[in-house]
Amino acid sequence: MEINIGKPGEKINPDLFNDIAKNVAKVVASGGDRVNKATQLRKFYDEIVLWDSKVRQNPEKFDDYLPFIRMINAKAAYARGRKLVDDNFVDLIHKGLQQVICAQTLHTFKLFMEAFMGFYKQERPN
Template sequence: MPNDLKDVENKIKGLKSLKYYEIEEFVKFDGDADKITKQLRNDDIKTSQLRKFFAAVKEIEMYVKDKRVWDDKAKVDFYLLMPKLAYAKGRKVISERFFNLMKITMEKVGSGNKEDTLDDFLRFVQFLEAIVAFFKVNNPGSL
């Protein structure tokens, strides 16, 4: 089996900005999110942690969609997700591979033009939504 997870990580690293990650590449069956969640199937990821992380991201999304701006509050809330992920990884309730994927993806939010940060974040939310959905499909009994 090819290392789809590494391929996706390298694809994301190569993007100028996360907003350029074409949605069609990760939302389809056999797309990036589907492939990587199949690889994460045997990782020790507590579904409660995945839901908790997803809920925190969705809360930030609701805030920025309401304000339609990436302000200091949104920025701080977003960047505080990384220490929470690191803590979860340290407690072994998310896997090293999931942590690395999220780290690489989150680092792309705001990596291009600062004006694009909101679009980058919204693409991150879409990517995470696809991961959560395919994680459920590829890991029956989870979530």
């Protein structure tokens, strides 16, 4: 699974919120019925939205917030340990957060996750 949210100042890949998000959703949806329930994934998305909102209100505090944003990786690992999410979802979170280096990249990752969640719901409606 490959996602590239881009670097600050770069144009966003026109396929990021469509084809790429759809393909990633298909991979994560293939995990089986017992893992990756939409409500569980929504918790991670909601936290990313929360941090994006905080950063957009106070962009100068991004560096202070970054350790807590990256801590979402630990939360995903914990959820994996409890068999609530699978390795594909943990990998998605890790690869996305690894590319978050400023307010702009966080916002792009948030938008990607929004698109991913929409396609995921299409792949696994219940």
